[in-house]
Amino acid sequence: MCGIIGYIGNKNASEVIIKGLKRLEYRGYDSAGIALVDGSIYVNKKSGKISELTALLDFESLKNFHTGIGHTRWATHGAPSDINAHPHLDCKEEIAIVHNGIIENYSVIKKMLLTKGHKVISETDTEVIVHLIEYFYQTNPLLEAVMMAITKLEGTFGLLVISKKEPGKIIAARKGSPLIIGIGDGEMILASDASAIVEYTRKVVYVEDNEIFEISGDSFKTYTIDHEKIKKEISNIDWDISSIEKQGFSHFMLKEIFEQPETINNAFRGRMLYDKGNIRLDGLRLTDEELSGINRITFIACGTSWHAGLIGQYLIEEYARIPVKVEYASEFRYRKPILTKGDLVIVISQSGETADTLAALREAKSKGVKVLGITNIVGSTIARESDGGVYIHAGPEIGVASTKAFTSQITVLILLTIFLARRRDMNSEEGKVYLEHLNEIPGHVTEILKHSDSIREIAEIYKDKSNFLYLGRGIHFPVALEGALKLKEISYIHAEGYPAAEMKHGPIALLDENMPVVFIVPKDEIYSKVMSNMEEVRARKAKIIAIANEGDEEIKKYANHVIYIPGVRKMLAPLLTVIPLQLLSYHMAVLRGCDVDQPRNLAKSVTVE
Ligand code: G6P
Numbered sequence: 063m064c065g066i067i068g069y070i071g072n073k074n075a076s077e078v079i080i081k082g083l084k085r086l087e088y089r090g091y092d093s094a095g096i097a098l099v100d101g102s103i104y105v106n107k108k109s110g111k112i113s114e115l116t117a118l119l120d121f122e123s124l125k126n127f128h129t130g131i132g133h134t135r136w137a138t139h140g141a142p143s144d145i146n147a148h149p150h151l152d153c154k155e156e157i158a159i160v161h162n163g164i165i166e167n168y169s170v171i172k173k174m175l176l177t178k179g180h181k182v183i184s185e186t187d188t189e190v191i192v193h194l195i196e197y198f199y200q201t202n203p204l205l206e207a208v209m210m211a212i213t214k215l216e217g218t219f220g221l222l223v224i225s226k227k228e229p230g231k232i233i234a235a236r237k238g239s240p241l242i243i244g245i246g247d248g249e250m251i252l253a254s255d256a257s258a259i260v261e262y263t264r265k266v267v268y269v270e271d272n273e274i275f276e277i278s279g280d281s282f283k284t285y286t287i288d289h290e291k292i293k294k295e296i297s298n299i300d301w302d303i304s305s306i307e308k309q310g311f312s313h314f315m316l317k318e319i320f321e322q323p324e325t326i327n328n329a330f331r332g333r334m335l336y337d338k339g340n341i342r343l344d345g346l347r348l349t350d351e352e353l354s355g356i357n358r359i360t361f362i363a364c365g366t367s368w369h370a371g372l373i374g375q376y377l378i379e380e381y382a383r384i385p386v387k388v389e390y391a392s393e394f395r396y397r398k399p400i401l402t403k404g405d406l407v408i409v410i411s412q413s414g415e416t417a418d419t420l421a422a423l424r425e426a427k428s429k430g431v432k433v434l435g436i437t438n439i440v441g442s443t444i445a446r447e448s449d450g451g452v453y454i455h456a457g458p459e460i461g462v463a464s465t466k467a468f469t470s471q472i473t474v475l476i477l478l479t480i481f482l483a484r485r486r487d488m489n490s491e492e493g494k495v496y497l498e499h500l501n502e503i504p505g506h507v508t509e510i511l512k513h514s515d516s517i518r519e520i521a522e523i524y525k526d527k528s529n530f531l532y533l534g535r536g537i538h539f540p541v542a543l544e545g546a547l548k549l550k551e552i553s554y555i556h557a558e559g560y561p562a563a564e565m566k567h568g569p570i571a572l573l574d575e576n577m578p579v580v581f582i583v584p585k586d587e588i589y590s591k592v593m594s595n596m597e598e599v600r601a602r603k604a605k606i607i608a609i610a611n612e613g614d615e616e617i618k619k620y621a622n623h624v625i626y627i628p629g630v631r632k633m634l635a636p637l638l639t640v641i642p643l644q645l646l647s648y649h650m651a652v653l654r655g656c657d658v659d660q661p662r663n664l665a666k667s668v669t670v671e
Pocket residue numbers: 364365366367410411412413414415416419462463464664665666667668
């Protein structure tokens with residue numbers, strides 16, 4: 063969702079802020095803006111991408127501003143226009159704020175402010191915050207005014223505030239939206255995620271909910287909402303700037319697809335106990351008794367992470383024989399879920415900040431059950447609020463459409479499956495076989511990536527189609543869902559994923575020569591059933607693209623195109639079958655001239671409900 067950044071130090075603040083906004087642009091790209099402060103205040107904002115704002119800025123003339131804030135927006139309240147762009151100013155144009163989150167009671171506050179004579183000019187929920195601060199600022203210093211204002215807010219915020227009357231400082235506050243402070247040498251960089259900070263420093267402080275920071279160039283003070291001073295720990299970020307550069311790839315998404323041999327390896331490295339055929343997952347923090355007492359697992363997630371959860375369901379039910387439910391986070395939290403002793407909740411989130419997933423985690427915790435988190439971002443809110451969990455170690459994922467995080471999530475779910483299965487029916491010999499085969503997966507992925515050019519040729523043929531169907535059965539059904547999601551996210555082609563046999567109960571009506579159908583059909587116990595489904599599709603003249611195992615010659619009789627992948631154990635197959643689907647959607651989007659890394663209307667991290 064929106065990206066926010068603040069800078070205070072000795073550099074030209076406008077340059078640092080624009081550079082940081084470009085790094086945060088994947089969080090939202092409807093409009094962007096900047097506010098700089100010394101004795102005066104300078105504000106510029108523009109609808110559209112950050113490049114539109116940058117074109118308006120004369121950096122040389124702004125070089126004496128050393129403090130400022132910036133914002134890149136994903137619109138919630140109000141269209142993406144210049145006036146709705148952040149920063150927002152108070153009536154006297156003394157205070158500027160940027161905000162990530164949603165203020166739920168903004169209309170009540172707005173009514174109150176209007177009666178006090180404030181002029182609210184945008185349609186945003188954010189603008190009321192700056193007027194509220196202005197109201198309290200008449201009789202209080204900035205820090206206190208912000209404290210008083212935020213006690214009146216309902217909803218979520220990551221907030222940065224500057225004032226021309228107190229130019230050497232930034233006030234930062236958080237409730238529900240991520241905020242990190244980077245501590246540099248005589249400078250501080252604040253941002254909604256570390257990608258905008260890591261260029262300057264790896265020393266960071268994670269802002270927690272209901273904390274307020276008063277920040278100058280070389281120090282910060284932290285308070286609770288009740289003005290109590292608190293001490294904060296300094297943490298270190300364990301990745302560097304090269305992880306967030308394109309490194310010669312034309313898009314982040316392509317770079318991330320090609321990183322998968324390494325990222326899958328990173329997800330299992332150090333966790334496989336080969337001699338015991340077992341797994342170590344130290345971060346779970348569950349006692350033996352708690353592990354033995356698990357009667358049911360509920361995965362909760364959104365988007366691609368939810369698809370990973372579905373794969374987890376197939377894996378854990380089949381191999382560890384524990385019942386599993388998979389829930390959309392946004393549905394789970396509002397339908398009075400029943401959780402009792404013996405339930406284990408596992409939330410899956412790449413960013414660790416998705417608002418619905420976080421709320422579901424809190425809901426589950428309030429019911430007294432253990433909640434684990436499978437996340438990518440170390441120190442993210444979900445990682446910190448879970449009782450335990452597993453990091454996927456995929457490194458920063460910048461492409462809005464998730465790729466490497468998905469395969470890393472699946473890898474961790476495979477590890478978890480083996481870990482749980484070994485406590486039940488799986489013996490050490492079987493465990494060893496799976497570990498050996500998992501170890502070979504990165505090499506197989508490297509082989510599949512070599513097909514990128516031939517997948518591009520298939521994309522050339524179908525790039526102008528309006529609809530696609532993706533079909534798979536069993537564990538390949540969630541992969542079909544993920545393939546369809548990737549295609550619609552970045553190429554804007556309508557696509558649906560379906561269980562292959564269920565296709566007969568509806569989607570079959572759509573089939574004709576204009577409807578390409580992607581089948582995920584590696585050789586396993588339901589291979590022949592899927593072949594029958596393929597026959598049904600072929601009989602309706604739809605074109606078939608099949609993802610099949612090397613050596614499967616039979617399939618050529620049914621499919622118009624076959625993308626071959628190495629044959630592996632079913633448990634591991636999703637790690638391979640999804641790779642051609644990622645490449646297919648990538649090439650399709652590029653050929654259609656779409657903005658692959660920043661697809662319209664989407665955001666990488668959805669930190670609002
Ligand atoms: C957004 C992103 C998706 C992602 C989903 C869940 O919709 O565009 O790529 O799968 O959020 O995000 P999370 O960070 O919780 O995995």
